[in-house]
Amino acid sequence: MFQDRKQIILSFFFLVCTIYALRLFYLQVIDDTYHTIGSTGALKKEVQIPLRGQIYDRNGKLLVANVDVYDMYVTPYKVKQMDTTTFCRLFNITRSYFDSTMTIAKSYSRNRSTLFLRQLSKEDYARVADAMVSFPGFTFELSFFRTYPARTMANALGYIGEISKKSYEAQEVEYYRSGDYIGITGLEKQYEMELRGRRGVKFTMMNVHGENKGSYSDGEYDTLAVIGKNLFTTVDVEVQQLSDSLFQGKTGCVVAIEPRTGEILAMGSYPYYDPNMLSGKQFSKYFKELYRNPDKPLNDRVATGFFRPGSTFKLVQSLVGLQLGSITPETFFVCGNAPVKCHGHPSGDLHNAVRFSCNPYFYQVFKKTMSATPESNPFKAAPIMLSKWHEMVEKFGYGLKLGIDLPSESSGLLPNVKYYDKRYGSQQWKFSNIYSLSIGEGEISVNMLKMANLAATIANRGYWVTPHLVRGIGQNGKGVLPEHRQVHRTDIETRHFEAIIGGMQDAVEHGTVGGGAGIVEGIAICGKTGTSQNKKGKDNSIFIAFAPRYNPKIAIAVMVQNAGFGGSVAAPIATLMIEKYLKRKIERTAIKERMLNLSIRTVEAMAAGSAAKPIPVLIPESTSKTAPVVPSKPKKEAEKSIKTTFVKPKVEKFNKTK
């Protein structure tokens, strides 16, 4: 009887087992909410932030260091009835700040800690430590901020700051948490990966009451924090600091390169400001001020600026002309007879033209170059030759990014056939439309890095090495990226260089650099002045040079905004720096004094009038007793520890272990 019911009963049993297995499949295989370690609340994830790597100059002098500071956190439910007035006075904060931060902290979580005050100095910490007994619920955590002992190279070094919401959300592998520091500009950004080190993670088991129950799985999933690697820059801080002082009261930029290696010896963008201004608690105080300054100190003029190369470009014109055979060193052109003006000087050969920066001469050179083809129709000849010219000039790095290890670099503009076709129409232009290029004016634009690179290329007699700022990662001289050793050859044969180099030496010694302001005893400096037209006011003073003439050690480019003729201001500054670098001392004190005391206001600053406040000078005291910087929004502790959704009432799960 009813034997068939066995099957029904068994089927029902199996059906339930199948449903349960499917449910388990869903929970354990498909639904991955709780699959990652620490996503469940029984494990507390502690993140250990390593010290950021420090930055040194080429001789091991410290440029960027870390200072220990303390961040104060508050856990609202632990806060007892307290003397708020005393507390506010102790930390030099206002009552309204106290109230508003407390409200935010409470609304976030009563049981978890929220950032209350950022970056208390060690001294401040020591001062308040005893008093904290009467303020339960406030805890301190060791942190750090950047300090710049050499007080230089603000723009190239860059600064660090809290990660922006955009970059936080854009990260592919989740590493940064909201509120974490990250390199924002300069080398800090470029070498973020090396500098930041590797964050350590420690999983601690928590019981249901939030008590620490030891490390999870014997630390199998823990990672040790690895301290960030130190960066050794190519910069010579003494030359750099000289440049900083020479540029007092001036706007412009300087970059010096070791020609053989492409190592940048100095790199300054002025007006000068102390990088410490943008560190830690100073940041919000000074950033706005710097940002609003009409001279735009925050803009890196070296790698991202746009200038006309002016007369310095005549060197490129000569070299291309020589290589293409449109001129020889002996070619003679009369100074005059051209739509470009000149200043009184004897006519002569190429050497003479470089020495006196003869505009008509180079007008003729470019004219010859543009017609060095059997094609007689100038409308057809110009495009043919311009594309040839473009190809050769581009090899100097014009119109391209040189590949410096900074986050942003402008490629500038080197007009090509397409450019003029678009502007005038195909075969609608000829040499007379583009002759401004002959003297580095017109449609061409470069940054100072390219100008220094030109000096380095001439110094090397035909090649350049990617300019770079870092010569060692972790260890001085080691770990340089291969792309920074790359040699770029131009199409110019070595033999063509001596003709213009001689002219450059003469230009410094008794040519465009007037009054012997460029002569350094015992060093043959080869240079070229430039006076780049500035639409808004007085011309920009430009000077590029390298020295010594044989076996050059330094190539340099200097630009002083609105300082007029290139020989007057830029050349003395450049030669002083060369002197400093090669002789390690300055013997030409009179010239140095003159440059130190020279103040040139830019057109922009004059336009801003009295609104243009001078950039403040930081008093050399990193641990000032001013109020700690109030964070714009309290950093939430939640992002520091993995969130738990379920907390038993009145049980603190995330008591800080420190």
Place this chain on the structure above:
Amino acid sequence: MARDIDIREGIDWTTVWLYAALVFFGWLNIYAAVYNPESPIAIFSTSHNAGKQLLFISSTFVLILIILFVDYKVYDSFAYIFYGFIILLLLATIFLATEIKGSRSWIKLGSTFSLQPAEFSKIFTALALSRYLSTQGVNITKVRDAIVAGLLVFVPPIIIILQKETGSALTFAAFIAVFYREGLPGIYPALGIALAILFVLVLFFNKFYVVAGLAVACGLFWYVFLKRYERTRQNLIRLGGVFVIASAFVFGVKFFTTNVLQPHQQKRIQVLVNPDSDPLGAGWNVTQSRVAISSGGIIGKGYLQGTQTKFDFVPEQSTDFIFCTVGEEWGFIGSVIVILIFAALLNRIINLAEKQRSKFSRIYGYCVASILFFHLLVNIGMTIGLMPVIGIPLPFLSYGGSSLWSFTILLFIFLKLDAHRSYKV
């Protein structure tokens, strides 16, 4: 007739091995549940549940030997006497018991061990029921016999409810499968399941939607499933009756859950529907056990590597929620293997039961399978969030002497009977 057959040959070793696998695996997991990585404890120490469980396991060998060597006819002959004894013990417990967690179901034996008679009452109820249903002339389809059989099954849980052990009392519902096998019309279990489904629907959906759904179902039934000639006035009245009763049930459930059930019981049902409604209170167990099982993933975190099932995140870790440990440390693979072993065991018992020549043995076999299944259904169901939290153990795996002993006795009496299946009583 040689009655003293060699028990080693007669016993069904497949079942024994399945049993042993579950008990051993259970013990491993109990150790994992009490294991504290901070201060590892000796696995044999009786200061914690795993050590005690080992004692219980050792003692079951004695029990098994006793069961196997007692004359198999004793279980049949003394069934009513055992039943009477356990009823008295259950009643006595109400008065003798010390209150543990609000229930008065534990009798203290000495200072260390306590016994829960409710756990054992299932065995004796199963024996008595088998005895009654196998009695010549008793037929479950007869109203009188059905009432007697029903009373046998109903009395113990009522006393157990008086002890405030609602969970254990519920397990007696398992016997409906036995009744069904012995001829209870299919409509009753079907009705039971239908009502259970309705009950769940009412929990999850608005009662008016459920009634509307019922109306649609009845309409479909009338026009699609009934042939034209079946659509008589009489059948229409019947269908209408079904609809009215079902609708009344729907409203009844709502009334029952909001007015009759205790607040804590209401919450247990509420968190089944939505664990987040009370994550720190009634939903705590449900949520934590789900988190634990989920976090195991496919292959689990590894033995003793669990984090959720230690440090008291899941209460009753080694007893009612032992399956969480399995889920967390052994993952999907381990959990499914446990379910498969249970399925194999159930399958084996039922097939053995069908082979019995004695009606008593067959019915008893079904009792064993049904009781085991019901525990499995409720216990695993609650840990994976498909059943409300009802505190009953997972057979053989959960920590606890009473539960291990009672399930062992339950199973081995059947194995003893089975060893003698060639002899019809």
